[in-house]
Amino acid sequence: MAVAGVATIGAPAFAQAPPAVPTTSKVYRATVDKINDLVHTKLDVKFDYKKRYLYGKAWITLKPHQYPTDTLRLDAKGMDIKSISVIKAGRATPLKYVYEDSLQLNxxxxxxxxxxxxxxxxxxxxxxxxxxxxxxxxAISDAKGLYFINPDGTEKDKPTQIWTQGETESSSCWFPTIDKPNQKTTEEISMTVQSKYVTLSNGKLISQKKNADGTRTDTWQQLKPHSPYLFMMAVGDFKIYRDKWKTVPVDYYLEAKYAPYAKEIFGDTPEIIDFYSKILGVDYPWDKYAQIVCRDYVSGAMENTSATLHGEYVQATKRELLDAYFSQGQSTIAHELFHQWFGDYVTAESWSNLTVNESFADLSETLWAEHKYGQDAGDAHSYQDMRNYMGGRGNDKKDLVRFYYNDKEDVFDGVTYQKGGTILNMLRTYLGRETFYKGLNIYLKTNAFKNGEAHQLRLALEEASGKDLNWFFNQWYFGAGHPVVTIDYKWDAATKTQSIYLKQTQTGQIFTLPMFVDIYSGGKKTRHAYWMKDASDTISYKLDAKPELVNVDGDKKILWAKTDNKSLEEYVFQYFNAPLFLDRNEALTAAIANKNDKGAQRVLIAALKDKYFGLQQRAISALDPTNADIRATALPVLKQLAQSDANNLVKAAAIAALGKLKDQTNLPLFKTALGSQSLSVQGAAFVAMLPIAKDEATAALKTMDKESQEALQTPLIGLYLETGTSAEWPMIKSKISGDVQNALPFFRQLPGYLGRIDNATYVQEGVAILKNIGVQFKSQGAGPLVINLLTTLKAARATKNDNASVAAIDAAIKEIGN
Incomplete structure (x- = not known):
């Protein structure tokens, strides 16, 4: 599963206010005993749209796992049970049962x-x-398993859909089963729906039968076993784009509006399947692969076996995709596809071991970025994972394999996902890629269509490498935290000795850290292998001369919080000579902190043309084009980037930087950019024009197509929030009210605007919007951040003697805090 706004993909919107650390349970979460095993599940279902009911019949084939038994316990949440029978020779014999708390059938x-x-x-x-x-x-904002979307057709512009969400144990909300990840079953589902609708489920569509009442019964069959939480159904008015990988059908289900862009949105899928199949040595294991986009989905996406369900954010128009360079939607497509091996083909035997599903899916995003877009893209994605993990308060207190937790849902976090993925990338570096992939192949083949856990992963990697890996798994999988390391350097000219001092300062365990130390001296790089095993260590090298750079962790893959006390001169050398994304990113960070230094300015100017667009953007944002020391050098580069860089996001950043100058001579450049097909470039040009040619910009907006007009509303609202008055509130409100998602891009700007306008009624309407964000996203850490914003707003309104707004703010703070 990919988690919207958190998991696998970009920094969370509320990263500055992570959720409170849950109290660790003292209860050991054992893998559930297997008394009976699921063998086959056959379902026949119909839907009552008015009541939001599913009428179901289930034929469940089971057998005792090991010991004889005369009882069966099934999960069945909140159902009306009409009858239970055992079927023998086609005859039904009623069985006695107790329905405990409307949750389990005994x-x-x-x-x-x-x-x-x-x-x-x-x-x-x-x-x-x-x-x-x-x-x-x-991770999963609701857990009722079965969802009716606009079933009465009363919501304008919203389609009528039905879809399911099984993880963690919500499949048992729509069919009786043993709803545990260590169960595996084959499946057959017959869905009776209105003939106008399309259906999707796991496996193959084996029959379609038209019924006399205008309905149709579709039967889907999955003859390879998988866990109940991976069962899925979807019903709705979808358009299907047919693709394939070799002979395997690969289908994309979209609403009509986005159907023309199906190939642009999902078209990399066959290539990703091929790449994963090759590195793993296990061909895609299911009968088909389908991806469907549904409304109001409760998470990011879900890896249902052979039928991934995506939230709406993966959809985009052709023009929007011009600005998508391994965007959240694209990384999610890669993430869920890797789950078809890690999670579906081999499934975590318990939620404690969830990381053997999710860490691999997280890693897969890096693998695909690296393969498709280059090493820098992969390294940048992995670095963002590390930052996301470290940004979560309390993450350093949680084991990766977590046998103690309050609720299984708590395990879906930055430790299971991002820390796990970063650790796997470290292991790939330590073992070497060929050996690492060989180990994954052994793990998959040994546990095919069964369950796995961290110990089985370790054994597979040990078999592949011939190395003992207990030390690695003990500290990273069965321990918590990460190293916090300070690195200092000393050159002894008399003895020509370079010394390096490393010190781990974290609370808790001391980590064993294999790494390489790269020494740059006399125009060449020499690599030294080194293992740090103690809290403090000193290593020394005899050299012919003082080195230009000592680069600890030359591969830049260690998960650690590092204070690396290099000189600025050494960082400047590092930018121009060390090869990796993180080498250059570290040097750029040092340069940004020392902008007045000539060496730092050299780095900033050079980074404008860095080979990785993310570093170009960062350098552009850090530049002050009004600074006389760099203006003459930077401006020609910025203009060149704004006009001709191959990356639209770099173009847009360069235009935005030039816009800060408010220079009329740049107006022709902005006007040309306003005609770009890239919405990012258009938006940057529009914002740049507003201070120097507002009438011309707004007149141009009226002549643009609807897609451009909608996209340019975002920068226009941002400008109004920064500089506008009460007169602009009706337009602002029309765009950011309603669905709380509409306000998320602007909520940090909103208090400043509300604090200065003169209409108290408008202020209170804005307070309600902020309150809704704080309440709805409280579980993701929004509460404290929104309360801080409201507190600042309260002070501003108090100075205006706006008592009504102050009271509304107090009420909002109280509601968020409860």
């Missing part, structure tokens, strides 16, 4: 069964998901 079987005997239990039931009180998480 069924008395007709006899004692042994593990060489299977039996079929038939259940006639009604699922009522909207009447079920289900707890979600930061």
């Amino acid at each position: 069924i008395k079987l007709d006899k004692v069964y042994r593990n060489n005997e299977s039996y079929i239990v038939y259940i006639d039931y009604t699922s009522k998901p909207n009447e079920l009180k289900a707890k979600g998480s930061a």
Whole structure:
């Protein structure tokens, strides 16, 4: 699963205010005992749109796992149970059962069964998901399993859909099962729907039957076993784009509006399947691969076996995709696809071991970025993962494999995902790529269509490498935290000795850290292998002359918080001579902190043309084009980038930088850029024009197509929030009210605007918008941040004697805090 706004993908919107650290449970979360094993699940379902009910019939084939038993316990949440029977020779024999708390069925079987005997239990039931009180998480905002979207057709411009979400244990909200990840079952689902709708489920569509009442029954069959949480259904008015990988169908299900862009959105999928199949040595293991985009999805995306469900954010028009360079949507496509091996083909045996699903999916984003876009792109993505992990308060207190937690939903976090993915990338570097992939192949083949855990991963990698890896797994998988390391240097001219002093200062365990130390001297680089095993260590090298640079962790893959006390001169050398993204990023950070230094300015100017666009953007943002020391050198480069750089995001950043000058001579450049197909370039040009040619810019906006007009509303609202008055509030409100997502790009600017305008009614409308953000995204850490923003706003309104708004702000703060 990819988590919208958090997981796998970019910094969370509320990274400055991470959620509170949950209290660690003292209860050991053992893997659930297997008393009965699921073998096959056959479902026949119909939908009642008015009541939001599913009418279901289930035929569940089971057998005892090992020991004889005459009882069966099934998860079935919030259902009406009409009958339960055992089926033998086509005849149904009723069974006695107790429905405990409307959550579990405790069924008395007709006899004692042994593990060489299977039996079929038939259940006639009604699922009522909207009447079920289900707890979600930061990753999954709701847990009722089955979702009716606009079932009455009363919401304008929203399609009618049905879809399911099984992870973690919500499949049992719509069919009875043993809803645990260590169960595996084959499946057959027959869905009766209105003939105008398309259906999707796991496996193959084996039949479609037209019914006399205008409905149609579609039957989907999945004959390779998988876990119940990976079952899925989707129903709606979708357009299907047919693609393929070799002979495997690869299909994309989209609403009509985005159907023309299906190939642009999902078109890399066959190439990604091919890449993953090759590095893993295991061909894509399922009968088909489908991706569907649904409305109001409760998470980012979900890796249902052979049928991934995406939230709306993955959709984009052709023009929007011009600015998508491994965007959140694209990384999610890669993430969910890797789950088809790690998560679906081999499934974590318990939620404690969730990281053997999610860390690999997280790593896969880096692998695909590296393969498709180059080493810098992969390294930048991995670095962002590390930052996301470290930005989560309390993450350093959690084990990666977590046997103690309050709720299974708590395990879906930056430790399981981003820390796990970063650790795997470290392991790939330590073992070497060929050996690492060989180990993954052993893990997958050994545990195919079964369950796995961290120990089995370790054994597979040990078999591949011939190395003992207990030390690595003990500290990274079964321990918490990360190294916090200070690095100092000393050159002894008399003895021609370079000394390096390393010190781990974190609380808790001392980490063993294999690394390379690269020494740049006399025009060449020499690499030295080194293992840090103690809290403090000193290493020394005899050299012919003082080195220009000592680069500790030359591969730049260690997960650590590092204070590297190099001189600015050494960082300048590092930018121009060390090869990796992080080498250059570290040097750029030092240059930004010392902008008045001539060497730092050389780095900033050079970084404008860095080979990785992310560093170009960073350098452009850091430059002050009004600074006389660099203006003459920087301006020609910025103009060149603004006009002809191959990357639209770099173009847009350069235009934005030139816009800060408010120079009329740049107006022709901005006007040309205003005609770009790139929405980012257009937006930057529009903002740059507003201070120097507002009438011309707004007149041009009226002549543009609808897509440009909608896109340019964002920078226009941003400008109004910075400089506008009460007169602009009706337009601002029309764009940011309603769906709380509409306000997210602007919520940090909103208090400043509300603090200065003169209409108290408008202020209170804005306070309500901020309150809704704080409440809805409280689980993701928004609460404290929004409260701080409201507190600042309260002070501003108090100086205006706006008591009504102050009271509204106090009420909002109280509601967020509860």
